[in-house]
Amino acid sequence: MLRLRSPAKINLFLKIISKRADGFHELASLFQAIDLFDYITIQTSDQDTFTCSNPHLPTDGSNLVIKSLNLYRQKTGISTPVSIHLDKHIPAEAGLGGGSSNAATTLWALNELFNRTATLDQLQTWSAKIGSDITFFLSHGTAYCTGRGELIQEQPPLPTQSLWIVKPPFGLPTPSVYKNLSLAAISKDDPESLLRDFYAGKPRYVNDLEIPAFQLLPQLASLKQQLNNLGCQATMSGSGTSFFCIGDLPSTFSQDYLKVHSSFINRSNSLWY
Numbered sequence: 001m002l003r004l005r006s007p008a009k010i011n012l013f014l015k016i017i018s019k020r021a022d023g024f025h026e027l028a029s030l031f032q033a034i035d036l037f038d039y040i041t042i043q044t045s046d047q048d049t050f051t052c053s054n055p056h057l058p059t060d061g062s063n064l065v066i067k068s069l070n071l072y073r074q075k076t077g078i079s080t081p082v083s084i085h086l087d088k089h090i091p092a093e094a095g096l097g098g099g100s101s102n103a104a105t106t107l108w109a110l111n112e113l114f115n116r117t118a119t120l121d122q123l124q125t126w127s128a129k130i131g132s133d134i135t136f137f138l139s140h141g142t143a144y145c146t147g148r149g150e151l152i153q154e155q156p157p158l159p160t161q162s163l164w165i166v167k168p169p170f171g172l173p174t175p176s177v178y179k180n181l182s183l184a185a186i187s188k189d190d191p192e193s194l195l196r197d198f199y200a201g202k203p204r205y206v207n208d209l210e211i212p213a214f215q216l217l218p219q220l221a222s223l224k225q226q227l228n229n230l231g232c233q234a235t236m237s238g239s240g241t242s243f244f245c246i247g248d249l250p251s252t253f254s255q256d257y258l259k260v261h262s263s264f265i266n267r268s269n270s271l272w273y
């Protein structure tokens, strides 16, 4: 039996480059894994079962865990039944990549269970078929991602940072945020310069999805303002609705939001998080 941690991510910067003919957006983003985890337990069994601690999440073929299982079977020909349990802690519709992380963790776990039948390269290539952010979670925890998000360039670990995740009780579906994006309204920062600046110790936290998300939910703009007024450097992660705040969050800050203290994490070669 294996029990693996399935980490969340934040986007230290996220630049949208263009809209593609296939409806996806070309982006350039520095992804970072953080120590906020779901847990996946997996073992061989006499029949397939999949259970989840959150009764609101589907456990049918629409769940990325099942998509990963089907993908792994299709690619490797291995059909041994498995029991999988997903223990959820990463909030949904938060821009923290919970579902994508679960998918990557499932692929890694299956491959451990079945004697590393596939290479890491293969897992990464296969993962892009079922979602844009899954490939990142098969990196070592810090990666510059382009294309739909699935083209990863591994980056050295960044200095450990203390941060807070702040998540309001309402969420946003990723497709609606992208749909509401106006390319004319986005900042002109060059993503390669943003990347260089991060490694030169001059981070600039930019997320082009903030404007379309704030238009859909104006409360998000107020939340960012409120956090900034408290001296926090608050940036939305992915398509929202969570924010990451580098540094300290005053203990007096509102009880109406989920607040999680976290930090950057990276994994070692051949080991999981």
Ligand code: C5P
Binding pocket: 023, 024, 025, 026, 027, 130, 131, 132, 133, 147, 148, 149, 174, 175, 178
């Ligand atoms: O690939 P994933 O399932 O995470 O994408 C969810 C949705 O987000 C897509 O259907 C698309 O509407 C939007 N998206 C996008 N451009 C990307 C990634 C996601 O437009 N690079």
